[in-house]
Amino acid sequence: MRAILCKHTLLLLSTLLLASIALAYSADLPKASEKEVLPLIKPAVSTGTGLLLEPPLDLSKYTTEEFTALSSTVGTQRIHKKWTSPVVTLPTHARDGVHGLTEQEVKDYMLQAKQLFQEGKSVPISDVGLISTQEDVVRRPMLNHIAAFSNSVARVYLLVQMTSTDKHWSYFSIVQDLTLEPPLDYFGDLNKGAPRFEALSCYKCHSSGPLAIHPARADLVSDAPLAAAISQHIADQPLSRFYFPSHEPKPDYGKPMALKFCTKCHDTDGDRLPLFKNHAHPIRILVDFGYMPPKRRLTPTEVEELKAWLDEKP
Ligand code: HEC
Numbered sequence: 232m233r234a235i236l237c238k239h240t241l242l243l244l245s246t247l248l249l250a251s252i253a254l255a256y257s258a259d260l261p262k263a264s265e266k267e268v269l270p271l272i273k274p275a276v277s278t279g280t281g282l283l284l285e286p287p288l289d290l291s292k293y294t295t296e297e298f299t300a301l302s303s304t305v306g307t308q309r310i311h312k313k314w315t316s317p318v319v320t321l322p323t324h325a326r327d328g329v330h331g332l333t334e335q336e337v338k339d340y341m342l343q344a345k346q347l348f349q350e351g352k353s354v355p356i357s358d359v360g361l362i363s364t365q366e367d368v369v370r371r372p373m374l375n376h377i378a379a380f381s382n383s384v385a386r387v388y389l390l391v392q393m394t395s396t397d398k399h400w401s402y403f404s405i406v407q408d409l410t411l412e413p414p415l416d417y418f419g420d421l422n423k424g425a426p427r428f429e430a431l432s433c434y435k436c437h438s439s440g441p442l443a444i445h446p447a448r449a450d451l452v453s454d455a456p457l458a459a460a461i462s463q464h465i466a467d468q469p470l471s472r473f474y475f476p477s478h479e480p481k482p483d484y485g486k487p488m489a490l491k492f493c494t495k496c497h498d499t500d501g502d503r504l505p506l507f508k509n510h511a512h513p514i515r516i517l518v519d520f521g522y523m524p525p526k527r528r529l530t531p532t533e534v535e536e537l538k539a540w541l542d543e544k545p
Pocket residue numbers: 358359360361362363368375377378388389390403404405418419420429432433434435436437440441442443444445446465512
């Protein structure tokens with residue numbers, strides 16, 4: 232009896248061993264590490280609130296393989312890095328005792344981030360982003376590579392982006408000047424020679440500076456633990472102000488949203504900055520896809536209140 236048990240146990244063990252070897256070497260099956268982390272990324276599914284202006288985009292024909300192939304055209308030596316910290320440490324700032332980075336210093340940080348990415352010295356997360364893919368902005372997969380950097384004076388972010396039908400990658404950056412109280416967020420377009428500060432076109436979605444990573448589907452992200460770690464870094468950021476350059480002064484965005492189920496967190500003294508009607512696009516998506524508020528769904532009455540506020544004339 233004992234011998235039989237032993238034989239069975241051995242047989243079972245060797246089967247398990249073979250199965251795990253097969254699993255580790257099979258390209259089609261998720262690796263153990265990926266299997267463990269899938270729950271980190273909540274599936275992006277519309278909850279049917281009626282807040283979306285366009286029907287949810289059906290991405291079911293867009294395969295993981297298509298995503299991986301197109302995402303890799305940025306250069307495989309630049310992405311899928313092994314990492315311990317999701318944020319790359321930048322050299323110490325050259326100027327001592329800084330109170331307010333100069334515009335040139337900010338632009339230099341933007342260029343440094345781009346260069347580090349191009350040299351394969353960053354830790355980018357690659358995904359198809361939910362917010363830019365859904366609704367009427369592009370309405371096709373928007374591919375992103377996002378990398379984070381920092382030193383004691385600045386938090387720097389790089390976005391390398393293209394849609395599924397583009398041929399070229401575009402570069403954008405956000406630099407948070409931490410030497411000011413509150414910190415100041417600069418937005419840059421790095422595609423036409425020297426970095427150019429942009430504001431109005433970025434503020435529409437970036438109401439509180441950098442945005443958390445929300446992939447359009449759980450498999451359209453390169454490294455879920457990295458996405459979660461970068462999102463955590465972003466969620467922990469200090470409340471900052473948005474830099475409007477002189478060529479794009481801040482317009483009158485009207486009154487901030489006053490619905491308490493949002494202003495509990497999105498307010499001048501909250502975790503995130505106030506929301507205006509100008510932010511309708513990310514509001515409609517994050518609420519409809521069940522990401523906001525973070526821990527519960529709005530009641531039907533609250534959805535109606537939000538809808539009424541969004542539809543109200545400014
Ligand atoms: C349509 C909404 C939208 C607009 C407009 C927009 N962004 Fe973003 N941006 C996003 C989203 C969403 C992410 C996170 C993407 C993800 O989930 O992968 C992001 C990410 C970024 C990042 C990486 C750091 C972070 O926030 O996660 C940078 C840098 C960035 N954007 C720069 C810009 C700049 C500069 C502009 C203006 C020229 C701009 N963006 C305009 C939606 C937008």
